[in-house]
Amino acid sequence: MDDVSIIVAPIVNTLVEDTTKMIKKKIHLIKGVEKDIEQLQSKLSAILSVLEDAEAKQLDSKPVRDWLGKLEDAAYDAKDVLDTYETNAMLWQKNQQVRKVRLPFSASKTSYKLNTASQIKDILARINEIEKEKDGLHLDVSVGVVGPNNGTSENRRITTSLVYEPDIVGREDDKDKIINLLMSEEYNREGGVAVIPIIGMGGLGKTTLAQIVYNDDRVKSHFEFRMWVCVTMNYDYKRILKEMIESHSKMKYDTNSISLNQ
Structure with a gap:
């Protein structure tokens, strides 16, 4: 498969x-x-x-x-x-x-x-x-998904960094532009935090583009650490921080053990 x-x-x-x-x-x-x-x-x-x-x-x-x-x-x-x-x-x-x-x-x-x-x-x-x-x-119904009469779904999918690149076509130019930005001096200042948004309607492949950038060999060799964290519509600061720590340390943490003041 x-x-x-x-x-x-x-x-x-x-x-x-x-x-x-x-x-x-x-x-x-x-x-x-x-x-x-x-x-x-x-x-x-x-x-x-x-x-x-x-x-x-x-x-x-x-x-x-x-x-x-x-x-x-x-x-x-x-x-x-x-x-x-x-x-x-x-x-x-x-x-x-x-x-x-x-x-x-x-x-x-x-x-x-x-x-x-x-x-x-x-x-x-x-x-x-x-x-x-x-x-x-025999699929499970997701908790938090509501019908159109009660509002839109807030339980959006959790994405991963997994991608099978041979199946991706026509995104080379977009990928190279983002990678060049990531590796440029403007976005690589010490102590600064750079954000590069990928904007478009649902279904256009924004997540896929982010995945192939994340897994590109140039990005892997340029950055000492890489982390993939999914920020859902239900914004949970503790979960995001927990996943960042786990991604970096390769260890599991209890959410209750993380202080937001740290």
Whole structure:
């Protein structure tokens, strides 16, 4: 089995947020699509609740890994379809507001509507099947993951520095830019703390980029110590400090033994 993680929680979380927004704003250009989007939101929320456990188990379980791969493909297809649908729906609504008269669609627009409705139903069918398959994988529901009606998930995935670089393509320029910054005098002043943010929407590969930088031979040889610590949405200063100490000392520490005043 390949020693590389499939990470889909960010894109699935984005889809849950997108469908929630579409439902609240009543973005429904095509009759019947609103119910499909509501069902899609419900299925994605159920899937999101077990993704932390699935992503943790995937390297030891081929069925879980295959399930994540299938989910990843469907999620990105869903994102494309929903983005196109939302854009066209909002443009149409804006056009109707300007004209103040609801004009019927032309034949070409009617064809577009039928095609889009079919695409959304196809996506719903794929996600529905994937949601059913998760029950046979015996995945644990993550504590702290809440549905879209109760707020967004605060129990984000815990990342590691593990990456399988042969599977990473098209990031060489970005990697080299960050490494050059890390090794430059500007970011390497004694006594100073430098921060290089990697910014972008969920699912673009920000964590993967950080992983390949962290594991680059130039970074390993340049820095005496390297530490990988995941800062989640639930900010826990003690946990972060504990993981930094453990990473440096290679020893386990009790959180209660760490003083925040040290």
